[in-house]
Amino acid sequence: MTTSAGEHVHKQAFVIGVSGGAASGKTTVCDMIIEQLRDQRVVLVNQDSFYHNLTREELKRVHEYNFDHPDAFDTEQLLCAMEKLKHGQVDIPKCDFKSYKHNMFPARRMNPSDVILLEGILIFHDPRVRDLMSMKIFVDTDADVCLERRIRRDTFEKGRDINTVLDQYSKFVKPAFDDFILPTKKYADIIIPRGGDNHLAIDLIVQHIRTKLGQNDLCKIYPNLYVIQSTFQIRGMHTLICDAQTTKHDFVFYADRLIRLVVEHGLGHLPFTEKQDLYIRV
Ligand SMILES: Nc1ncnc2c1ncn2[C@@H]1O[C@H](COP(=O)(O)OP(=O)(O)O)[C@@H](O)[C@H]1O
């Protein structure tokens, strides 16, 4: 679809939320999904880009700032960027973890895409952000593994000293994981133990995304095409009618039920006027 401004409209972008503790492997999982979906237009949006700018006072006492609390994020800005991304390009800021400032690096320009991976420790916290997602993934990695990775990352990549990293962990990171991140695990559709090491889980997720995107493509070509939700029962009947061992009687029975479902769904999409019948009991 094209707007008058010539921008491509991707109203049906498939938004996948990837949450989990800090250094659990969220980015690694997203990178693996992107790598496997190489024929699709995919973008990765990090919640880290939406940290509030720190005031001068907060910067002076940065070691007392809680980067793991939901209030540390500008969720309004995140929602606004996600909304814009549906319709056109958007510039996503990049936070510098060394200077704690947003204006050290140029913003990343993102194009509207078929798949948006939204990754961050607290992206399942706000119901408005959760509502954007068609699929929610929680990366579940042991706390000691996360801590070990965090120490390596924060000392080597961010140039922080180990005492500062450990103080931040015990004061803010661990309590916030228990109070805010772990309680959002219940919203996940899929939980991936061991993150990026779990190749099977990632393969299955990629297969599912491909199926959904195939349906999306069909809906884009045929705007009045409706895809019936694939339930366990429908898949079972489908399997039976495709099975060469199925008896003629069962084939007729299940084919008849499937056809009936399609016709009923189709009739449900026809225009109708509500009427009320008056029954008189005599
Ligand atoms: N399966 C893994 N095995 C080894 N190292 C990993 C694995 N997954 C992630 N890492 C490393 O751990 C650190 C944090 O991973 P990352 O994917 O950035 O986590 P998150 O996005 O959750 O903070 C990175 O340095 C990354 O290279």
Ligand SMILES: Nc1ccn([C@@H]2O[C@H](COP(=O)(O)O)[C@@H](O)[C@H]2O)c(=O)n1
């Ligand atoms: N200036 C900052 C901003 C964030 N953090 C920490 O990053 C963690 C979240 O990022 P992940 O990539 O690990 O999801 C979070 O635990 C913050 O404490 C920081 O240290 N400094």
